Every structure is written in structure tokens, then in C-alpha cells.
Amino acid sequence: MNYEFSNKMTHVKASAIREIFKALTNPEIISFAGGNPASTAFPVDAIKKASADLLEENPIALLxxxxxxxxxxxxxxxxxxxxxxxxxxxxxxxxxxxxxxxxxxxxxxxxxxxxxxxxxxxxxxxxxxxxxxxxxxxxxxxxxxxxxxxxxxxxxxxxxxxxxxxxxxxxxxxxxxxxxxxxxxxxxxxxxxxxxxxxxxxxxxxxxxxxxxxxxxxxxxxxxxxxxxxxxxxxxxxxxxxxxxxxxxxxxxxxxxxxxxxxxxxxxxxxxxxxxxxxxxxxYDMDAHLTRIKKIYKEKCELMLAEMDKEFADGITYTRPEGGMFIWVDLPKEADMNAFVKEALEKKVAVVPGNAFLTDDTKECHSFRMNFSTPAPEDIIKGVKILGEMTHQL
Amino acid sequence: MNYEFSNKMTHVKASAIREIFKALTNPEIISFAGGNPASTAFPVDAIKKASADLLEENPIALLxxxxxxxxxxxxxxxxxxxxxxxxxxxxxxxxxxxxxxxxxxxxxxxxxxxxxxxxxxxxxxxxxxxxxxxxxxxxxxxxxxxxxxxxxxxxxxxxxxxxxxxxxxxxxxxxxxxxxxxxxxxxxxxxxxxxxxxxxxxxxxxxxxxxxxxxxxxxxxxxxxxxxxxxxxxxxxxxxxxxxxxxxxxxxxxxxxxxxxxxxxxxxxxxxxxxxxxxxxxxYDMDAHLTRIKKIYKEKCELMLAEMDKEFADGITYTRPEGGMFIWVDLPKEADMNAFVKEALEKKVAVVPGNAFLTDDTKECHSFRMNFSTPAPEDIIKGVKILGEMTHQL
Known part of the structure; x- marks a missing residue:
């Protein structure tokens, strides 16, 4: 059987970042590529209690x-x-x-x-x-x-x-x-x-x-x-x-x-x-919960930015977000961003090439995305150091 | 703002059966219109236990x-x-x-x-x-x-x-x-x-x-x-x-x-x-679970069919399913099915007009659908009796 797909689904190419996400299954990789909330940010005990209570009170309403x-x-x-x-x-x-x-x-x-x-x-x-x-x-x-x-x-x-x-x-x-x-x-x-x-x-x-x-x-x-x-x-x-x-x-x-x-x-x-x-x-006290999460993200973001300030070469610019999960890094115009991202992955640090976020991912792009919400502090320090060394060789 | 919708969504008409389902919020209505599993068929205790165990063992894997x-x-x-x-x-x-x-x-x-x-x-x-x-x-x-x-x-x-x-x-x-x-x-x-x-x-x-x-x-x-x-x-x-x-x-x-x-x-x-x-x-013993559910559905289906055999007028034909949840009823060609369904709803019994299941719901249709999995046995008896009386007046 020869399968034919719709035009709209044929236009969505197997994404370039799929390869990166495949590499992430390797536990040695430090990933700044994802967009997951920090695992420490979930209100686990409250969810457990609510789930147990609701399944006790009226299970059919959930099922x-x-x-x-x-x-x-x-x-x-x-x-x-x-x-x-x-x-x-x-x-x-x-x-x-x-x-x-x-x-x-x-x-x-x-x-x-x-x-x-x-x-x-x-x-x-x-x-x-x-x-x-x-x-x-x-x-x-x-x-x-x-x-x-x-x-x-x-x-x-x-x-x-x-x-x-x-x-x-x-x-x-x-x-x-x-x-x-x-x-x-x-x-x-x-x-x-x-x-x-x-x-x-x-x-x-x-x-x-x-x-x-x-x-x-x-x-x-x-x-x-x-x-x-x-x-x-x-x-x-x-x-x-x-x-x-x-x-x-x-x-x-x-x-x-x-x-x-x-x-x-x-x-x-x-x-x-x-x-x-x-x-x-x-x-649940959602305000207290959000205050707690925001503290986690603020600390991670500040740590990542402080390490980048210390390790990254002059001429590399990046955003300083006031919230969310991502930092956007611009390499100099003469740098080959895709080669940089590829080399980083070989050195076991994953970031997402910026062209993945363009309407046409074949366009020229010198940027990449870093996530600070998922990695542990020690991995932020280690990973930024590796990227920083690479920026000095551009 | 004047909202314009896509052609494909414009073609999907607000369904005729929406009115019926709206009426179902009235608890006096006996509904043979839905397609819900019997509430007694859910493995509630096993779900409660699995949920509690999993949230205890590794909550992050669920969240x-x-x-x-x-x-x-x-x-x-x-x-x-x-x-x-x-x-x-x-x-x-x-x-x-x-x-x-x-x-x-x-x-x-x-x-x-x-x-x-x-x-x-x-x-x-x-x-x-x-x-x-x-x-x-x-x-x-x-x-x-x-x-x-x-x-x-x-x-x-x-x-x-x-x-x-x-x-x-x-x-x-x-x-x-x-x-x-x-x-x-x-x-x-x-x-x-x-x-x-x-x-x-x-x-x-x-x-x-x-x-x-x-x-x-x-x-x-x-x-x-x-x-x-x-x-x-x-x-x-x-x-x-x-x-x-x-x-x-x-x-x-x-x-x-x-x-x-x-x-x-x-x-x-x-x-x-x-x-x-x-x-x-x-x-969980899924075979025992399925045996239990099938018994529930078999009994409900047999009850509904037995009542229909007893109450429905000659000339009304219907399917005798060997499983699933639905019986399909054919009224005589000269009967006005939509009027029948409407009158049934006025008498507080809901069934689904058959034209709802056609590729073009304006086509002529003399059938309607009855569900046996959701209603309680006493409602099956009561509802079929009402429909049966109506079939004698066609």
C-alpha cells in the first residue's frame, strides 16, 4: 500500500530539533533544550490529597x-x-x-x-x-x-x-x-x-x-x-x-x-x-504556591545569566527575561549557529537552534534558545561553562 | 468585530440532537439517547488504588x-x-x-x-x-x-x-x-x-x-x-x-x-x-472485569428487547445486537419519525432521530436509536412502555 498524506501534513517537515530531543534520552547530556517546568515546582502533596478526596467523594464524576x-x-x-x-x-x-x-x-x-x-x-x-x-x-x-x-x-x-x-x-x-x-x-x-x-x-x-x-x-x-x-x-x-x-x-x-x-x-x-x-x-493557597515557583525560576534564571555573564565571550548578546523559562542568545553575524549547536551537543550540552522558531527554518539565523527552568543548578553552571568556552573560539 | 469562520466549520450545523441533549438535563426525562457506559461498570476501587499507588511511587511521572x-x-x-x-x-x-x-x-x-x-x-x-x-x-x-x-x-x-x-x-x-x-x-x-x-x-x-x-x-x-x-x-x-x-x-x-x-x-x-x-x-483481572460488564449490558439489552417485544406494535422492526450499546428501530415507511421522536420527548422519553446519523441529515429517515447501557432497569421498563403506546397510535 502506497500511503498518500494531505498537503498540509506533508508541509510539516520532520523537525531539525527532533534529532536534539532524541539525543536528550542520553542522561549524560545537559539539556537547556527543553521547556519543562522544574519538577520541584509541582504541588505534589496537594494533588495527591485532592485526587484521593475526589475519588472517594464521587468517583463517577471523574470517570x-x-x-x-x-x-x-x-x-x-x-x-x-x-x-x-x-x-x-x-x-x-x-x-x-x-x-x-x-x-x-x-x-x-x-x-x-x-x-x-x-x-x-x-x-x-x-x-x-x-x-x-x-x-x-x-x-x-x-x-x-x-x-x-x-x-x-x-x-x-x-x-x-x-x-x-x-x-x-x-x-x-x-x-x-x-x-x-x-x-x-x-x-x-x-x-x-x-x-x-x-x-x-x-x-x-x-x-x-x-x-x-x-x-x-x-x-x-x-x-x-x-x-x-x-x-x-x-x-x-x-x-x-x-x-x-x-x-x-x-x-x-x-x-x-x-x-x-x-x-x-x-x-x-x-x-x-x-x-x-x-x-x-x-x-489551596495558590498565591503562596506561585510565590514558591517564581522563586525557583528566579534563582535558576539569575544563576544562568550570572554564569553567562562570566563565561560568555564579548560580542555574544542575550535577553534578560523577567519571567517565563527561556533566554535567547545571539551569536555574531559571522558565526555558524548550526555548527555551534551541533558542536555543543557533541560536548553534551543541548540548546535549540533559533531557526526552528522561524516561519521558514531554512532562513539564516544566528540565535539559539536556552531553557533555565528544567536543569539543576550544578548542570546550569557546568553547561554554561562549556558553551562559554565555545564562544571564545568563534 | 464580525467573526468569519472556516468553510469546513461552517458546514457543520448545530446538530438537531443538541436540543435533545439539552433536554436531558431535566432529571424527569428517561434517556435512551446517550451512549454512556453504565456507571456500575467502572472498576472504581481498582482505579482508586492504582491512582493512590502511582501518585505515591512516582508523582512526577504523572505530572x-x-x-x-x-x-x-x-x-x-x-x-x-x-x-x-x-x-x-x-x-x-x-x-x-x-x-x-x-x-x-x-x-x-x-x-x-x-x-x-x-x-x-x-x-x-x-x-x-x-x-x-x-x-x-x-x-x-x-x-x-x-x-x-x-x-x-x-x-x-x-x-x-x-x-x-x-x-x-x-x-x-x-x-x-x-x-x-x-x-x-x-x-x-x-x-x-x-x-x-x-x-x-x-x-x-x-x-x-x-x-x-x-x-x-x-x-x-x-x-x-x-x-x-x-x-x-x-x-x-x-x-x-x-x-x-x-x-x-x-x-x-x-x-x-x-x-x-x-x-x-x-x-x-x-x-x-x-x-x-x-x-x-x-x-487487575481484566477478564473477570469484562465478564462482569458484559453481564450488565446483556441483562439491560435483553430487558429492553423483551419489553419492546411486549409493548411495540406489529410492523415496528428493530435490531437484536450481540454486544455494544445500541438498538436501531425502524418505524413503518408512512410514519413521521421526527414527529414521533418529538412527541416521545414531550412524554419524557428521549431517543435519537436516525437522520442524525446520515451523511445528510435532511434525507428521509424512519429510524431512531435507543441506548440500553445507560438507563436503569426500571427506566427501561417505563420508557419502553411509553414508546410502545405511541407505536400503537401510528
């Missing part, structure tokens, strides 16, 4: 079929939680539970885009989302950053193309992979452009609660009065990713369409996860 | 990110389980965990079909799958049943259309909604046609383990030596649907493509569910 839009207990608790510091849910909005925020990318692009439709994305941006859009037949149009902010001129150019892009995908807080945070001025300008050109925004905010320095900036969703923003928030980075629970909050009409798409995608999200998280949101 | 293709412990246990009575996994095959078998419909149609491609389906067939295919832009071509078997002449006609259909979707055991089981002869003929026309088969087998009378018939997958069949099996009906765990087993090339699509759809399936089910498959 029977549930509602596609989400478990009512979870939706209520999550909505209260995500609105605790700023209003993101308005009267014209609706909330849906998804199987991780990756599913929001899938459902939104399936509902909003025909094959060939354009989606505007920050460039570089999160590989998983870019692939999800491509797998729904979308064509990506990248908008670069300029001095750590989205280039608004280039964004406006992208919004002016015909036919009109279907939405723009933005990660305003501690962007993946760059670690950049969008300023309030840029957020307001982006919203004004979205309104002017009537193009929706898919705001991805997985790390918003993980700010460990600087001041919070209001989400695009909280600033939007025109039903332009679909807001994606996840429990993966503040609770546990293996539970696969996230929420989308946005205009009723759009979210209702996503409910129909989710019915066809996986019927509903795992109920144990939703019920356990609902219980924690209601009874 | 951290997992592999897209599935948890290795689960894949190993599931593969052994699904191959225990007949060989369904061959050397050229691969297995993937999915978020319920609904996700198999989504991933398979996304990987195999461009917008406008044809998928051949039994008619009537499972609404959730038909919608999933439509939501991936597929065009459905229905093949009717003839004397309880798929009409092979009509199937061959459907496979001869140009361009060639991308796959055929079949539920050979206790089909949803009809309860029909495909005979060995028909299975062999279907495989021969698939080979002749080189069209893949997506074999959906959620109820295969729930045979409560008659003899097992080999799955299409076990009979296939040509890499034609992608086999979908679920834990929902034999363990618990709220856990959202299923497996697809099929040609490596196809399943690997589905892994890429799953990465973009939800990264991976909930780990707690996978680990708990793996533990049960390894340590």
Missing part, C-alpha cells in the same frame, strides 16, 4: 463522560482564578477547557482558517503553535522584533495584505523563544492595529503568572473592548503539564465554534485533571 | 510532560491487551495513545485528507466521527446496509469514484447506531475491495470487547496482510470514558504522521489516565 466545554466546577474555579488580578472575561465572552493550550492553537486555526489563509506571527515564535497552524493549512507570515518589541511597521504591512490575515498569534509575556515582554505601549498599538484592520488576536499567555522581576503589564485581553482577543491560558506551567489542562477565554461566538470543533477533536478534556485542579484553585 | 506517541508503560500494556485474543499489531505496525478514539478520527482525517477529499462511510454511522471528518474538510459518501450487512455493490461503486476516496470508515462490531455486526464473509469482501482499489480502512472498534452473545468475528485489522487497516480501540467503554484514553494501531508510516499531527493537536494524552490504565491492565 463518566463530561461536557465538551469543560467541567462546570473547573470552569467556575478557573474563571475566578484568571480574573483575580485583572478582568479578562467580559459579558460577551465564554470560557472553554482544552487539552493543554496546544489544543487552543489547533481549534482556533481550524475554526478561523481555510487552507491557504494567512496567520501573522511574531518571528521567532513557539514552534508548537507554528506547526499547529501549518497542520491546519495556514500560511505563516512572520513579523520581526526590533529592540525587544514587535516591529509595528512590519506588523501593519502584514495586516494590509490581501486577502486579509485571519488572526495574529502573539505571546506578550516572556515570549517563547526570546523571553521578550511586550510593553504597554506596544500592546495598545497592536490592539489599535487589530481594530483598524479587523484582525483577531490569539494571545498566548502560558507564563504570565511566572513573572519573577519587574512589573506586570495588562494582558491584551484585559485591554480589549472590541471582541478582538482570544486569550489562551494554561495550567501546565503553574500546576503540572502532564494533566493537560488549559483554557481559552474569548468572544462567545468564537468559543462556541471551538466547542463544536472540540467535540470532533476529543469530545472533552480528562475529568480527573479538571476536578483536581478545580479543587486546588478553591482550597 | 511532567510526556511523550506524544504515548506513555511507554501504557503502550506496552495496551498493545499486549489488544493482542491477547487475536494478532492486530504486526511488525510493520505502530501504536499511538490518543485522547479518546474521537482523536483518532481527527488525526487520521487531518493526515490523510485535503479539503474536498472523499471519505466512504457506512450509512447510518456514528455522528461524532462523521462530524470530525467534515471538520477536517472531508466530503462524506454513504454506503447503505442491506439485510444487516454493508451493501458490497454500493461499496464498490463508492470506491470507483474519481478522485479516489481517501479511506473508508467502518464500525464492524455492534455498529453505532444500528447494532449490526459485519459477518466474516463481508469483512473478507471489504478487505478485498480495499486492496483492489487501494483505499485504506479506518476500523473503529470501541465495543469489540463487549460481546455478550454470539461468536467473536476476527477484526479487519487481524485479517489484513496488506497494511490497509488503521485500527481504533478505546478504553472508554471497558474502563472509563472520562479518562479519555484510546489507541490507534496501524502502518508505521501512517501512525508516525499521526504522531506529528498529535504534537500539534494536544502534545500528549493525560498521563495519570495512561499510567492508571497501564497498572490495571497489568495487575
Amino acid at each position: 463518566q463522560y463530561g461536557l465538551t466545554e469543560g467541567d462546570p466546577d473547573f470552569l467556575k474555579a478557573a474563571n475566578a482564578f484568571f480574573n483575580r488580578h485583572e478582568q479578562v472575561t467580559f459579558e460577551s465572552d465564554m470560557i472553554i477547557t482544552t487539552t493543554g493550550s496546544q489544543q487552543i492553537m489547533d481549534l482556533a486555526s481550524k475554526c478561523l482558517c481555510n487552507e491557504g489563509d494567512v496567520v501573522v506571527v511574531e518571528e521567532p515564535s513557539f514552534l508548537g503553535s507554528l506547526n499547529s497552524f501549518k497542520e491546519n493549512g495556514c500560511v505563516l507570515r512572520g513579523v520581526p522584533f526590533k529592540d525587544g518589541q514587535l516591529d509595528l511597521e512590519k506588523l501593519e504591512e502584514a495586516l494590509q495584505i490581501e486577502p486579509k490575515p485571519k488572526f495574529m498569534y502573539l505571546i506578550p509575556n516572556f515570549q517563547n523563544p526570546t523571553g521578550f515582554t511586550m510593553s504597554l505601549e506596544t500592546r495598545q498599538a497592536v490592539l489599535a492595529l487589530a481594530k483598524k484592520y479587523q484582525v483577531m488576536i490569539l494571545e498566548d499567555d502560558p507564563y504570565g503568572a511566572l513573572r519573577f522581576s519587574g512589573e506586570d503589564v495588562p494582558s491584551l485581553k484585559s485591554l480589549d473592548r472590541d471582541g478582538l482577543v482570544l486569550y489562551a491560558v494554561s495550567m501546565s506551567k503553574i500546576m503540572a503539564p502532564g494533566m493537560r489542562v488549559a483554557c481559552a477565554i474569548g468572544p462567545k461566538e468564537v468559543v462556541q465554534k471551538m466547542v463544536v470543533a472540540k467535540q470532533g477533536a476529543d469530545v472533552h478534556t480528562n475529568l480527573w485533571s479538571q476536578k483536581v485542579i478545580a479543587r486546588l484553585l478553591e482550597t | 511532567q510532560y510526556g511523550l506524544t506517541e504515548g506513555d511507554p508503560d501504557f503502550l506496552k500494556a495496551a498493545n499486549a491487551f489488544f493482542n491477547r485474543h487475536e494478532q492486530v499489531t504486526f511488525e510493520s505496525d505502530m501504536i499511538i495513545t490518543t485522547t479518546g478514539s474521537q482523536q483518532i478520527m481527527d488525526l487520521a482525517s487531518k493526515c490523510l485528507c485535503n479539503e474536498g477529499d472523499v471519505v466512504v462511510v457506512e450509512e447510518p454511522s456514528f455522528l461524532g466521527s462523521l462530524n470530525s471528518f467534515k471538520e477536517n474538510g472531508c466530503v462524506l459518501r454513504g454506503v447503505p446496509f442491506k439485510d444487516g450487512q454493508l451493501d458490497l455493490e454500493k461499496l464498490e461503486e463508492a470506491l470507483q469514484i474519481e478522485p479516489k476516496p481517501k479511506f473508508m470508515y467502518l464500525i464492524p462490531n455492534f455498529q453505532n447506531p444500528t447494532g449490526f455486526t459485519m459477518s466474516l464473509e463481508t469483512r473478507q469482501a471489504v478487505l478485498a475491495l480495499a486492496k483492489k482499489y487501494q483505499v485504506m480502512i479506518l476500523e473503529d472498534d470501541p465495543y469489540g470487547a463487549l460481546r455478550f452473545s454470539g461468536e467473536d468475528v476476527p477484526s479487519l485489522k487481524s485479517l489484513d496482510r496488506d497494511g490497509l487497516v488503521l485500527y481504533a480501540v478505546s478504553m472508554s467503554k471497558i474502563m472509563a470514558p472520562g479518562m479519555r484514553v484510546a489507541c490507534a494501531i496501524g502502518p508505521k508510516e501512517v501512525v508516525q504522521k499521526m504522531v506529528v499531527a498529535k504534537q500539534g493537536a494536544d502534545v500528549h494524552t493525560n498521563l495519570w489516565s495512561q499510567k492508571v490504565i497501564a497498572r490495571l491492565l497489568e495487575t
Whole structure:
């Protein structure tokens, strides 16, 4: 049998970083390549207790079929939680539970885009989302950053193309992979452009609660009065990713369409996860928990940056994120980034080549991404030292 | 903001049965409309114990990110389980965990079909799958049943259309909604046609383990030596649907493509569910468990059929399934089925109008679907009596 695949799936190439992730199964490798939360950040005891209590109280509620839009207990608790510091849910909005925020990318692009439709994305941006859009037949149009902010001129150019892009995908807080945070001025300008050109925004905010320095900036969703923003928030980075629970909050009409798409995608999200998280949101001291996690990430980030400051050669620049999980490193223009990443892997340090985050990974790129949330402190010191030595030989 | 949706999502109409399911929130309604396993069929104590043990032994393994293709412990246990009575996994095959078998419909149609491609389906067939295919832009071509078997002449006609259909979707055991089981002869003929026309088969087998009378018939997958069949099996009906765990087993090339699509759809399936089910498959007496469930379903099915034999008017025909969850009722050609279903709902008995399971729900239809797995015995007696009285007034 000769298998033929759809055009949209044929366009998604076996990723270059797959090789890197394969290498990570080798325990000798120090990995700055992943994006996992620190294992020490999970509220293990609270999850154990909630799970045992819920399975005792009403096991059938965790085991029977549930509602596609989400478990009512979870939706209520999550909505209260995500609105605790700023209003993101308005009267014209609706909330849906998804199987991780990756599913929001899938459902939104399936509902909003025909094959060939354009989606505007920050460039570089999160590989998983870019692939999800491509797998729904979308064509990506990248908008670069300029001095750590989205280039608004280039964004406006992208919004002016015909036919009109279907939405723009933005990660305003501690962007993946760059670690950049969008300023309030840029957020307001982006919203004004979205309104002017009537193009929706898919705001991805997985790390918003993980700010460990600087001041919070209001989400695009909280600033939007025109039903332009679909807001994606996840429990993966503040609770546990293996539970696969996230929420989308946005205009009723759009979210209702996503409910129909989710019915066809996986019927509903795992109920144990939703019920356990609902219980924690209601009874566990989430502020204390977040304070504890943020301390872990702040220490790891500061350690990695201090080691980089010490070990890296002059001329190597990198971002200093105020939250999230990633640092973005720029090598000098004359350096061969892919050769550097390959050599690092031979020396048992894994980072992700920056071109993996581009709309076209064959484009020239001199950057790579480092993750500080997963590795242990001693591995951060050891790994940065190895990379640092390499930077002196460029 | 004026929201515009993709053509494929616009084609999926708000379903007629949505109104029925809305009515089901009324506790006075006797529902023969759902498709839920009996709550008494869940292995609650074993799940409680496995969950507590696993959260004690290695909580991080349940909470951290997992592999897209599935948890290795689960894949190993599931593969052994699904191959225990007949060989369904061959050397050229691969297995993937999915978020319920609904996700198999989504991933398979996304990987195999461009917008406008044809998928051949039994008619009537499972609404959730038909919608999933439509939501991936597929065009459905229905093949009717003839004397309880798929009409092979009509199937061959459907496979001869140009361009060639991308796959055929079949539920050979206790089909949803009809309860029909495909005979060995028909299975062999279907495989021969698939080979002749080189069209893949997506074999959906959620109820295969729930045979409560008659003899097992080999799955299409076990009979296939040509890499034609992608086999979908679920834990929902034999363990618990709220856990959202299923497996697809099929040609490596196809399943690997589905892994890429799953990465973009939800990264991976909930780990707690996978680990708990793996533990049960390894340590729990699954044969005793299945014997217990099958007894529950056999009794409910026999009760419903006995009541129907007693209460229903002459001229009303219905299937006598040997497993699964559904009975398919044919009203006389001159009866108005939709009016009958509506009146039944007013009398507080819910069934699903048969046209919901057609490729085009505006087609003429005189049938409806009854579920026997969910209602309590006293409700089966009471509900069938009400329907029976109505049949005498047709």
C-alpha cells in the first residue's frame, strides 16, 4: 500500500530539533533544550490529597463522560482564578477547557482558517503553535522584533495584505523563544492595529503568572473592548503539564465554534485533571504556591545569566527575561549557529537552534534558545561553562 | 468585530440532537439517547488504588510532560491487551495513545485528507466521527446496509469514484447506531475491495470487547496482510470514558504522521489516565472485569428487547445486537419519525432521530436509536412502555 498524506501534513517537515530531543534520552547530556517546568515546582502533596478526596467523594464524576466545554466546577474555579488580578472575561465572552493550550492553537486555526489563509506571527515564535497552524493549512507570515518589541511597521504591512490575515498569534509575556515582554505601549498599538484592520488576536499567555522581576503589564485581553482577543491560558506551567489542562477565554461566538470543533477533536478534556485542579484553585493557597515557583525560576534564571555573564565571550548578546523559562542568545553575524549547536551537543550540552522558531527554518539565523527552568543548578553552571568556552573560539 | 469562520466549520450545523441533549438535563426525562457506559461498570476501587499507588511511587511521572506517541508503560500494556485474543499489531505496525478514539478520527482525517477529499462511510454511522471528518474538510459518501450487512455493490461503486476516496470508515462490531455486526464473509469482501482499489480502512472498534452473545468475528485489522487497516480501540467503554484514553494501531508510516499531527493537536494524552490504565491492565483481572460488564449490558439489552417485544406494535422492526450499546428501530415507511421522536420527548422519553446519523441529515429517515447501557432497569421498563403506546397510535 502506497500511503498518500494531505498537503498540509506533508508541509510539516520532520523537525531539525527532533534529532536534539532524541539525543536528550542520553542522561549524560545537559539539556537547556527543553521547556519543562522544574519538577520541584509541582504541588505534589496537594494533588495527591485532592485526587484521593475526589475519588472517594464521587468517583463517577471523574470517570463518566463530561461536557465538551469543560467541567462546570473547573470552569467556575478557573474563571475566578484568571480574573483575580485583572478582568479578562467580559459579558460577551465564554470560557472553554482544552487539552493543554496546544489544543487552543489547533481549534482556533481550524475554526478561523481555510487552507491557504494567512496567520501573522511574531518571528521567532513557539514552534508548537507554528506547526499547529501549518497542520491546519495556514500560511505563516512572520513579523520581526526590533529592540525587544514587535516591529509595528512590519506588523501593519502584514495586516494590509490581501486577502486579509485571519488572526495574529502573539505571546506578550516572556515570549517563547526570546523571553521578550511586550510593553504597554506596544500592546495598545497592536490592539489599535487589530481594530483598524479587523484582525483577531490569539494571545498566548502560558507564563504570565511566572513573572519573577519587574512589573506586570495588562494582558491584551484585559485591554480589549472590541471582541478582538482570544486569550489562551494554561495550567501546565503553574500546576503540572502532564494533566493537560488549559483554557481559552474569548468572544462567545468564537468559543462556541471551538466547542463544536472540540467535540470532533476529543469530545472533552480528562475529568480527573479538571476536578483536581478545580479543587486546588478553591482550597489551596495558590498565591503562596506561585510565590514558591517564581522563586525557583528566579534563582535558576539569575544563576544562568550570572554564569553567562562570566563565561560568555564579548560580542555574544542575550535577553534578560523577567519571567517565563527561556533566554535567547545571539551569536555574531559571522558565526555558524548550526555548527555551534551541533558542536555543543557533541560536548553534551543541548540548546535549540533559533531557526526552528522561524516561519521558514531554512532562513539564516544566528540565535539559539536556552531553557533555565528544567536543569539543576550544578548542570546550569557546568553547561554554561562549556558553551562559554565555545564562544571564545568563534 | 464580525467573526468569519472556516468553510469546513461552517458546514457543520448545530446538530438537531443538541436540543435533545439539552433536554436531558431535566432529571424527569428517561434517556435512551446517550451512549454512556453504565456507571456500575467502572472498576472504581481498582482505579482508586492504582491512582493512590502511582501518585505515591512516582508523582512526577504523572505530572511532567510526556511523550506524544504515548506513555511507554501504557503502550506496552495496551498493545499486549489488544493482542491477547487475536494478532492486530504486526511488525510493520505502530501504536499511538490518543485522547479518546474521537482523536483518532481527527488525526487520521487531518493526515490523510485535503479539503474536498472523499471519505466512504457506512450509512447510518456514528455522528461524532462523521462530524470530525467534515471538520477536517472531508466530503462524506454513504454506503447503505442491506439485510444487516454493508451493501458490497454500493461499496464498490463508492470506491470507483474519481478522485479516489481517501479511506473508508467502518464500525464492524455492534455498529453505532444500528447494532449490526459485519459477518466474516463481508469483512473478507471489504478487505478485498480495499486492496483492489487501494483505499485504506479506518476500523473503529470501541465495543469489540463487549460481546455478550454470539461468536467473536476476527477484526479487519487481524485479517489484513496488506497494511490497509488503521485500527481504533478505546478504553472508554471497558474502563472509563472520562479518562479519555484510546489507541490507534496501524502502518508505521501512517501512525508516525499521526504522531506529528498529535504534537500539534494536544502534545500528549493525560498521563495519570495512561499510567492508571497501564497498572490495571497489568495487575487487575481484566477478564473477570469484562465478564462482569458484559453481564450488565446483556441483562439491560435483553430487558429492553423483551419489553419492546411486549409493548411495540406489529410492523415496528428493530435490531437484536450481540454486544455494544445500541438498538436501531425502524418505524413503518408512512410514519413521521421526527414527529414521533418529538412527541416521545414531550412524554419524557428521549431517543435519537436516525437522520442524525446520515451523511445528510435532511434525507428521509424512519429510524431512531435507543441506548440500553445507560438507563436503569426500571427506566427501561417505563420508557419502553411509553414508546410502545405511541407505536400503537401510528
